[in-house]
Amino acid sequence: MIKKYVLILISFVVFQQSVVAQNYKFGKISEEELAETSHASEPDAGAAILYRKTDTKFNYSQDGGFVVITEHQERIKIYNKDGYDLANQQIGLYQGVSEEETVTSLKAFTYNLVDGDIEESKLQSKGIFEEERSKTLKIKKFTMPDIQDGCVIEFKYTFTSPFYSTIDEFRFQETIPVDKVEMRFFAPEYLVYRTHGKGGILLGLTTETKSRTIRYRYEDKTLARAAEVNTLAREPQVKRSTAELDLTENGYLISLENIPALKEEPFAGNLNNYISALQFELSYTKFPNAPVRNYATSWEDVAKKIYKSESFGKELEIIKYFKKDIDALLSGVADPKEKMMKVFDFVKSKMTWNKYYGVYKDRGVKKAYGEGVGNVADINLMLISMLTYAGVEANPILLSTKANGIPFFPTRTGFNYVIAGAVLDNRLFLLDGVDRTGAPSILRTNLLNWKGRMVRADGSSLLVDLLPSKPAVHTSLMNLEISEDLVITGNSKNRFTGHYAKGQRARYRSLNEGEQSGKMEESFESIEMIDHTFKGMDDYDKPLTLEYNFENEEVVEVIGNKMYVSPLLHLATEENYFKAENRTYPIDYSYPRSDKYNVSVLIPEGYTIESLPEPLSINLSNNMGSFRYGVTQNAGKIIITLQNTIKTPVIGAEYYKDLQQYYKMILEKESEKIVLIKA
Numbered sequence: 001m002i003k004k005y006v007l008i009l010i011s012f013v014v015f016q017q018s019v020v021a022q023n024y025k026f027g028k029i030s031e032e033e034l035a036e037t038s039h040a041s042e043p044d045a046g047a048a049i050l051y052r053k054t055d056t057k058f059n060y061s062q063d064g065g066f067v068v069i070t071e072h073q074e075r076i077k078i079y080n081k082d083g084y085d086l087a088n089q090q091i092g093l094y095q096g097v098s099e100e101e102t103v104t105s106l107k108a109f110t111y112n113l114v115d116g117d118i119e120e121s122k123l124q125s126k127g128i129f130e131e132e133r134s135k136t137l138k139i140k141k142f143t144m145p146d147i148q149d150g151c152v153i154e155f156k157y158t159f160t161s162p163f164y165s166t167i168d169e170f171r172f173q174e175t176i177p178v179d180k181v182e183m184r185f186f187a188p189e190y191l192v193y194r195t196h197g198k199g200g201i202l203l204g205l206t207t208e209t210k211s212r213t214i215r216y217r218y219e220d221k222t223l224a225r226a227a228e229v230n231t232l233a234r235e236p237q238v239k240r241s242t243a244e245l246d247l248t249e250n251g252y253l254i255s256l257e258n259i260p261a262l263k264e265e266p267f268a269g270n271l272n273n274y275i276s277a278l279q280f281e282l283s284y285t286k287f288p289n290a291p292v293r294n295y296a297t298s299w300e301d302v303a304k305k306i307y308k309s310e311s312f313g314k315e316l317e318i319i320k321y322f323k324k325d326i327d328a329l330l331s332g333v334a335d336p337k338e339k340m341m342k343v344f345d346f347v348k349s350k351m352t353w354n355k356y357y358g359v360y361k362d363r364g365v366k367k368a369y370g371e372g373v374g375n376v377a378d379i380n381l382m383l384i385s386m387l388t389y390a391g392v393e394a395n396p397i398l399l400s401t402k403a404n405g406i407p408f409f410p411t412r413t414g415f416n417y418v419i420a421g422a423v424l425d426n427r428l429f430l431l432d433g434v435d436r437t438g439a440p441s442i443l444r445t446n447l448l449n450w451k452g453r454m455v456r457a458d459g460s461s462l463l464v465d466l467l468p469s470k471p472a473v474h475t476s477l478m479n480l481e482i483s484e485d486l487v488i489t490g491n492s493k494n495r496f497t498g499h500y501a502k503g504q505r506a507r508y509r510s511l512n513e514g515e516q517s518g519k520m521e522e523s524f525e526s527i528e529m530i531d532h533t534f535k536g537m538d539d540y541d542k543p544l545t546l547e548y549n550f551e552n553e554e555v556v557e558v559i560g561n562k563m564y565v566s567p568l569l570h571l572a573t574e575e576n577y578f579k580a581e582n583r584t585y586p587i588d589y590s591y592p593r594s595d596k597y598n599v600s601v602l603i604p605e606g607y608t609i610e611s612l613p614e615p616l617s618i619n620l621s622n623n624m625g626s627f628r629y630g631v632t633q634n635a636g637k638i639i640i641t642l643q644n645t646i647k648t649p650v651i652g653a654e655y656y657k658d659l660q661q662y663y664k665m666i667l668e669k670e671s672e673k674i675v676l677i678k679a
Contacts, residue, residue, distance in 0.1 A: 022180070024051045026073060027109070029120075029152050034113035037150065038079055042177045042261060046082025049178040050152070051075040054170055056185045058249075060214050064099070066188065068164050073156040080149050083176070087144040087153060092168075094413075095136050099162040103140050108155035110146045121146035123155070134356040134375060164191060165282045165295055166411050170254075173201055173276035178259040185280065186210070186251040190287045194296070195252065196408045199276025200584045201259060208251045215244050245288075254278065262584070266577040269588030269650075270402040270449075281409050302410045303398055303455040311360035313457070315381045316396075319389050321366045326386055336424050339390045340431075341541070344440070347383045347433040359398055359418045376434055377418055383433040384420045397421040397430065397464055399452035406450050417447060421454050421464060428464065437509070439541040441468060442502055445590045448649075467649050471592035472498030476571060481602045482563075488552040490527075490569070494545065499591045501536075501544040509537055524570035526554045562610065563676040567601050567640050572670040576663045583656040594645040601638045601674065608679050612638065613672035618665055621658060624648040629669050638674055 023030065039045045055071040076086050087110075093101040108123035123142060131139040144153045161167075170183050187193055197203050264271055282295040307313045329346055333339050356362055356375035365382045368374030374382070380396070387394035398415040400407060407414040420431040422440075429440040432447065447466060454462040478492045496504050508516050517529040532548035555566040566572070578587075603609070618627040625646040632639045644666065651659060 022051070024053070024073075024075070024180070026107075026154065026156055029075075029111045029118060029154065031113060031116075031118065033077060033152055034111060034118065034150060036077065036079075039077075039177055041258065045176050045261060046080050046084075047076060047078045047086045047176050049074065049174060049176060049181070050077050051179065052181040054183050054185075056167075056183075058164065058186070058188050058191070060188075064162055066164055066191065068159075068161040068167065070159040070161075071156070072159060073154075075152060075154045078147065078149070078151050078153065084147055086176075087147045089142055089144070089155065091140040091157075091159065093138045093140055094161070094163060094166075095138055096163065100138075101159065101161040101163070104158045104160065106142065106155070106157040108142060108144060108153070110144050111152045111154070112146060112148055113150065134358045135362055136358060136360070166413065167193075167280040167282075169277045169279040171275055171277045172203065172254065172256055173199055173259050173262050175261050175264060175271065177261050178256075180257050181255075181259065183254040183278070184251065185253075186249045188212070188214075189248045189250060191285055192250075192283045193280045194283045194409075196279040196281060197277070198279070198408065199262075199274060201256070201276035203254050203276065203278060204256065205278070206253050208253065210249050210251065211246065212249050213244050213246050215242060252278075252280075263580070265580055265583060267587045267589055269586070269590075270405055271585070272403075273406050274585035279408060281411075297410050299410050299414070299453055300461050302414060303453050303461045304459050306359055306398060306415065307396070307455045307457070307459075309360060312377070312381070312396075315361050315365045315377075316385050316388075316457075318365055319385055321369050322382070322386055323389070326389060330390055336392055340387060340392050340422050340424065340429065340440075343386045343390055343392070344383065344431050344433065347379065347386065348436045348438065351379045351382070351433060353379060353434045357401065357404075357416045359415050379433045380418050380420055380431075383431060387420060387422055387431075393423040395421050395454050395456050397452040397454045399447060399466060400449055402446045402449045404449075415453075419443070419447070419452070430464075430466065437502065437505055437540055439502070442498055442540075444502075445499065448590050468498060468591050470498065471594040471645065471647065472496070472500040473594045473596065474500050475596045476598070478569075478571070478597070478599045479602075480567070480569075480600065482556055482565065482604045484604075486553070486556040486558060488556060488569070490550050490552065491547070492550070493547045496544045496546070500593065502540075504544055504546070505537060505540070508534065520548070524550075527552045527570055561678040563604070563607060565601065565674040565676065566671070567599050567638070567674055568597070568642070568670050569599075571597050571599070571642075573663070573667050576660065576667050578656065578660040578663060583653050586653055587651040587656070587659060589646055589649045589651070591649050592645075592647050594643065597640070597642040599640040599642075601640070603636050603638065603676065606679055607676040609633070609638070609674070610677040611675040613640075613669065613674070616665070616669045618662060620662055621655065622648070624651055624655070625662070627662070627666055627669075642670075 033050065039048045051074070053073045057069050058066045059069050060066055078084065078086060091103055093103065106128065110121045112119050123144060127145060128142045131141060133139055172178065172181050195205065262271060262275055284292050284294045284296065286292045326343065329342055330339055333342060350372060351368070352373045354362070354373050354375055358375055359377055361377050361381065362375035363371065363378055365378055365385065368378035369382060384394045384396055397419050399417050399419065400415055401417050404416045420433065422429045422431055430443055431440060432438050432443055435444055443466065449466065452464045452466050454464050475495045476492060478490055480488050480490045482488055508519065511519065517532060520532065521527065521529055527550045530549040530551065532546065535545045536542050537544065552569055555569055557564045612631045615631060616627070616629040620626065625648065628643045630641045
């Protein structure tokens with residue numbers, strides 16, 4: 001009886017498991033998946049990846065050798081409009097000189113639950129298109145149809161690449177939850193790879209081997225006597241044969257479930273640098289009857305190879321096309337820095353970026369110069385040549401943009417941008433001719449990504465820090481008066497340097513005066529602009545100044561015979577940016593910064609001081625930053641002085657709790673009020 005009961009129980013458990021087991025076969029969408037209104041573990045998520053599978057193998061062709069074939073399948077649940085962006089998918093395709101990556105067998109459907117029935121909408125050809133990002137990169141895009149709250153989208157395709165030396169990374173984590181992800185990667189024994197994992201998730205990588213047989217054709221050439229009589233002429237006769245080769249495949253497997261979203265926090269930089277993923281690096285090849293060929297290399301070797309390319313180093317040698325113009329531009333100019341600035345400004349004003357990245361030429365410097373349009377390499381290689389011709393020492397600096405990520409090992413896609421590095425009096429100036437509003441060593445923030453590598457014609461190279469050594473500074477002098485009807489009138493004089501000035505110019509330069517006032521009122525809140533004046537808006541290598549007059553009706557409160565004043569107004573820190581309990585990736589400020597405020601409040605007639613905020617001094621560990629707050633009285637005025645400095649632009653996650661407490665104390669101090677009492 002007991003045995004019978006146990007058997008019944010086991011049968012029931014097996015049946016229950018089979019009922020709830022998820023069916024990941026393509027097209028087998030369940031009503032339960034469609035009916036789900038929020039994610040079980042992360043109910044705020046706008047979408048979730050229900051299933052992702054990548055199965056990679058290597059096929060052999062007689063003409064092309066080994067090619068990488070990846071079967072990709074993905075199923076995504078969209079809960080609400082926050083997840084609608086997932087309906088737009090894209091795949092990067094590298095284009096070589098004679099070979100290219102391709103996507104085939106694309107199938108995709110959107111599923112919706114309508115009155116209890118599952119309705120499917122098929123991706124049509126009009127929803128599929130390609131975009132050319134550069135000469136070497138195309139983007140295959142597709143947009144899923146009939147996206148609604150609660151729908152499920154599913155797609156699969158075959159990705160083929162002849163470039164087995166560089167394998168795209170396999171991602172296991174996203175900014176939305178991932179319920180299940182599987183990876184299978186099997187490579188022939190002739191191609192030996194290293195693996196590089198990243199992110200905070202344990203990947204649980206396992207390995208296995210299996211046998212495989214490859215069939216291939218080969219040609220046997222023999223000499224056969226010619227048909228003509230009485231001649232010694234001979235001609236080759238081709239014999240085509242088929243053979244088989246037994247080999248071992250090395251497999252790498254990962255299967256993960258319930259992976260939490262890596263949520264974007266303030267000052268995140270490129271979140272892709274911290275997503276849990278696996279990258280394969282080709283270490284060496286050993287084909288039958290051939291010597292071992294090592295592929296593992298260094299960034300120095302990559303840089304040298306780029307410099308020697310016809311599409312890079314040779315472009316630096318072409319100077320005839322610009323000589324006449326540069327001679328006229330620099331006529332009578334002797335100072336090297338003035339020469340540098342004139343050439344830099346000339347290139348910025350003449351050339352228009354075609355939005356293509358890359359370290360190799362697109363049109364080529366001569367043609368780009370004639371047309372006034374080029375990619376990053378066209379423009380900045382041109383700038384380097386002109387600087388060198390002008391007698392300024394200049395060399396290319398290769399770097400990776402933030403969107404391109406920080407590569408873990410040297411690859412062909414490791415660098416995707418080049419700038420000019422000019423040296424004057426042993427000081428290095430970073431110049432980007434693509435950026436029309438750029439200034440020396442004030443690069444766009446998407447270029448402030450760790451370090452770059454300067455390469456020289458003699459084959460030497462040098463690691464270069466891309467981050468500014470001096471902080472961007474915002475200085476504000478603000479004078480406030482309180483009227484009888486409790487309205488504050490103020491005058492604010494501001495000075496911005498470095499990236500602060502660059503950011504202000506980007507925000508306001510293209511706007512008219514009225515639009516500028518409106519934007520400032522939106523940013524500052526609670527104040528009404530009376531008038532304002534910018535100075536130095538077009539002098540990109542100099543500080544920018546801004547003076548404005550304003551009114552504020554919201555920061556003065558009278559209770560009984562006491563007046564309460566919030567003196568910092570719109571200069572006060574509004575919130576603690578770091579609300580998450582924990583953080584697993586660094587805080588990326590992009591550049592060092594310092595805010596220096598001096599606020600003077602005229603004590604209203606008939607009032608005296610009852611209490612003032614106490615001074616405060618805070619230091620972050622390792623001299624990464626500091627906060628100073630002081631209060632003084634002078635000639636009927638209360639003067640608040642404040643300085644908040646972040647010296648280290650990228651702060652490790654291990655200091656997150658310290659930084660969180662730092663901002664908590666700042667927020668509390670800056671919210672303290674001046675208390676005045678009627679005399």
